Amino acid sequence: MAQSATLLVRDLPQAEYFGALVEIIKAVAKINTDTEISLKERVKTLVYVDDKANNIHRQLCQDYLQSKGGSKGYLPTILAYWHELSSAYQICLRLYKSHPNAVPDDEIRIITTRGLHHQMRLIAWNSLRYLKPEGSAWQNGFRFYSQAEESGFARHPVKLYLNSPEEFSCEQLLIQAGMLFLAQTDNMLHREIVAVDQLLMMLSQGIPLDKQPPVEEPIFVYNLSMPEPPQAMLRGMAGKWHRYWSAYVITSRLADLMFDLDRRIPPALAAMDGNLEREEWAILCEKLAIRWSTDGGKSLRKSERSLHASNALVNIGFERVAYQVKVQDVQEHDSERASDWRINDISATGMGLxxxxxxxxxxxxxxxxxxxxxxxxxxxxxxxxxxxQSNGTKVGIEILGQSPVGVSLLDPERPESPPSTAIYITQPNSRKGQRCFLMPKALTQPDKQLVLAAQGKSYQIRLKTPQHEYEDCSHSDFDTLSKVD
Structure with a gap:
């Protein structure tokens, strides 16, 4: 079995790297169920397979994150690679406890660090999918870290692969994943989560993970005996399984970046894969500084919410919503099933479903x-x-206003084109006391003149600069130039 896996990766067909990786994952899964392979051969084979397949896997991740054509179906394979190899390295460590002399120390260091890396990547990619990591994901990571601590190399940086430019210690990998979790990524865009993940690889370097609480706040803590994520340290959090770190150095490094961002994108950020503009980096760094503060930004909710339990009819997406409000007929058969949505709480500015x-x-x-x-x-x-989560997906929304109206937009420069639909909320019905006008992004050009038609009346309007870009439309305002007969 080990020999067939070795042969499989020796001459990998680069042009068919997705199919090749699927076969590699199957081969590793078979090794994991084969009890006849010796520990020495198992470690040698897995390290070799991981070495050879890493570039393919990295390319797959890159294609998926950049939404390249045909990459949508890569996700299960990307996750399966980390999962199977993490399980494989876990088996190696269990066998190692019974045969401590069967494998050299440097190989144990490699499989432990890689195993922790793969496990923490699974947690990081949960963030990308807005999934709460299961407790077992943290617990498996803690097993790798405990092995590194027992063997005395938890703080020693290791080059994961021969062609890797970076080195990571097990300590850094655990802190990086913890800080990403504490960044509260559930209201970030995909590209922001990717940016924070990369940023933390840099910010978390050299931060010690200690058995005693450090002096400088904010202090965060893992309990290695519990399958739980890290949390801000509270009184009474003590014991031999607790590991503490101060985020003071991380937030100080973040502050330096924020200072630089007043003038330019610092070279360290420009070198990352993320495609954020300077203003976007500045907003993101400010958000992180608040969330990594002592109270974690929990005091920043704009309005207190009251409990409100009821079912709701829901439509999602600009085009679908615009159609519904235009025909003024939000019926159950046109919406997501009412039994699928439940309102949990509501405030003047937001709602939890x-x-x-x-x-x-x-x-x-x-x-x-x-x-x-x-x-x-x-x-x-x-x-x-x-x-x-396992019991449903929590969705938090910002309320723009109530009683929206569907309006038609005609482009005088393209009279043959069918009218576009936009959504209008009058000033009294808007949550912010300013009229809200949502329209297709393709039409959003400052000073562009359009004809707005609603409720039997038409007006010549001139668009202003967009105020907000949402995922599937733009929020603009306009000047009314004249009434059209």
Missing amino acids: TFIGKAVEQLAIGRVILVKAENHPLLLGVIRRILR
């Missing part, structure tokens, strides 16, 4: 959402937070 349906791919940060609740006018909002 739970979605228990299966079509989670429709949910995206920044996407427009229309909610019809019992004894309440139609509410228009935008999705700001997503957290997938």
Whole structure:
């Protein structure tokens, strides 16, 4: 079995790297169930297979994150690679405890660090899918870290692969994943989560993970005996399994970057794969500074919410919502099933819902959402937070206003084109006291003149600069130039 896996990766067909990786994962899964392979041969084979397949896997991840054509179906394979190899390295460590002299120390260091890396990558990619990591994911990571600590190399940086430019210690990998979790990524865009993940690889270098709480705050803590994520240290959090770190150095490094961002994108950020503009980096860094503060930014909710339990009819996506408000007919058969959506709480500016349906791919940060609740006018909002859990997906929305109206937009320069639909909320119905006008991104050009038609009347309007870009539309304002007969 080990020999066939070795032969499989020796001459990998680069042009067919997706199919090749699927076969490699199957081979590793078979090794994991084969009890006849010796520890020495098992370690040698797995390290070799991981070495050879790493470039292919990295390319797959890159293609997926950049949404390259045909990459949508890569996700299960990407995750399976980390999962099977993490399981394989875990088996090696269990066997090593019974045969401590069968494998050299440097190989144990490699498989432990790689195993922890793969396990922490699974947790990081949960963030990308707005999934709450299962407790077992943290527990498996703690097993690798405990092995590194027992063997005395938890702080020693290791080059994971021969062609890797970076070195990581087990300590850094655990802190990096913990800080990513503490960044509260459930209301970040995909590209922001990718940016934070990369940023933390740099910010978390050289931060010690100690058995005693450090002096400088904010202090965060893992309990290695519990299958739980890290949390801010509270009184009474002590014991031999607790590991503490101060985020003071991380937040200081972040502050330096924020200072630089006043003038330019620092070279360290420019070198990353993320495609954020300077202003976007500045907003993201400010967000992180708040979330990594002592209170974790928990005091920043704009309005207190009150509990409100009822079912709701929901439509998602600008085009679908625009059509519904234009025809003024939000019926159950046109919406997601009412039994799929439940309102949990509501405030003057936001709402918390739970979605228990299966079509989670429709949910995206920044996407427009229309909610019809019992004894309440139609509410228009935008999705700001997503957290997938075993009992349903929590969705937090910012309310833009109530009783939206569907309007038609005609482009005088293209009279043959069919009219586009936009969504309008009058000033009294808007949550911010300013009229809200959502329209297709393709039409959003400053000073562009259009004809707005609503309720039997038409007006010549001139667009202003867009105020916000949402995931599937733009929020603009306009000047009314004249009434059109």
